[in-house]
Amino acid sequence: MIATVIIGDGRDQYLRQCVGSLGQLYGDVSEQWMYDDSGDSGYRRSLARRYPRWRHINGGERQGCAGAFQQVWAQVAVETRARFIFLIEQDFRFIRPIDLTSMAAVLEERPYLAEIALLRQPWNSEEKRAGGIVEMHPDWYVDMSDKQGRHWLEHRSFTTNPCLFRRSLLTVPWPDSRPWAYSEGIFSHTIHEQGIPGVPGDQVRCAYWGKRGFGPWVEHIGYERIGKDY
Secondary structure, rough: OOEEEEEEEOOHHHHHHHHOOOOHEOOOOEEEEEEEEEOOHHHHHHHHHOOOEEEEEOOOOOOOHHHHHHHHHHHHHHHHHEEEEEEEEEEEEEEOOOEHHHEEEEEEEOOEEEEEOOEEEOOOHHHHHHHHHHHHHHHHHHEOOOOOOOOEEEEOOOOOOOEEEEEHHHOOOOOOOOOOOHHHHHHHHHHHHHHHOOEEEHHHHHEEEOOOOOOOEEEEOOOOOOOOOO
């Protein structure tokens, strides 16, 4: 069972595109969670009306990115019954069919993988010059596959781009840090230093789904930023 969790911050034009693209996801999705960090009670009521099948959670006043992840980590860990979490920030749009069941099977068979993430398009100037995230440092990624024809690239850096991971990863606390990139980087360092449940840090790996050179699965659409660290 998989729980999809969207983290949003009030940029409704992005949330609508994100939710509208969820038809590209295939798999045993048993729960849908939506966390809003806008701090706007009226906006949250509108979300509940528009997305009645989702479970709506929030952290009261605006928390900022790190605070939002802390809130999601804490609440979903206690209340979900799903074995896997598919985490989505609202400013991503899915552009290809994505087999969550196959991704979960790879995680099931390989406990050392902390997550399997979906590659986005080149975003910053360095990525654009290189031709993509993987192309920036091609030697950092190891091509992997199995007898079922599934492919992924293993590496050593956790990302909050749309990703699938086991519920047990929520037992590793999300750090409180500004700016946001430090929070994500600290979490990545933590799991590779201290490990994840059942796996020591030196054995932990992360992964991007698909073959090298396959291209992006998702489009980052968050050109407009608001609030704290978004």
